[in-house]
Amino acid sequence: MTAPLDHNDVIELVREPIDPLPLVRHLRAPEDGAIVTFDGFVRNQSHDRATLYLDYEAYESMALGKMREIAAELHEKYPIDRVLIVHRLGRLEIGETSVFIAVSAPHRAAAFDACRFAIDTLKRTVPIWKKEYFEDGAVWADGELPPAPLATPRAKPAS
């Protein structure tokens, strides 16, 4: 099931550096009064080890589907206008933006709440993985196991 994409929303996986300012400008609409953004970027250490760089990979078709579902859920839950979720893949250097989220709304409270919900849900449900590279090797980052159905509903016949 692919959630329909609101025509003003922007949901993307990119391999080039993310430049937040033009993205925020794109979201500004005269009927709104607030934009809340989340800029997630690469930290220089992990568990007290110095990070050299990160490498992100995704199950791209599913990741885009899940990101669209997040946007659709935001529109259902909060009185907001536009949603932008952009995640970068590939090799990222320290300080580079890995994910950028922006939510516009007529009033600030909904934009804050929706932005927080978006990043929290993305980190739990979107199939993207990062590998952390250190001086002495590389590890897949600890992550969260997405919630999945425990058993198939048997009521409906297979179609």
Add this chain to the structure above:
Amino acid sequence: MPPVSQTVRVKVLFFGRLKDVVRQSEESLYLSDASTIEQLFALYAGRIPELAKYRSSVVASRNQEFAAWDTLLRTGDEVAFLPPVSGG
């Protein structure tokens, strides 16, 4: 190869550390009728014993949706085995 009516053709994908363990990211294969996602995982775990220890920290998807382990596979399905996600 058995008659097509008794087999389902599925595409299997591995990501993150699972891809490293299985040493491939993608494979198409034929399964017997009425195979579940659990049985598909067991097939790989039989081939690659190290994979079995990841079973409790894997979720599966069928056609880009999270799926239960008892999901019956149909021909043309795309199944992926996903370790804990770490985007953001």
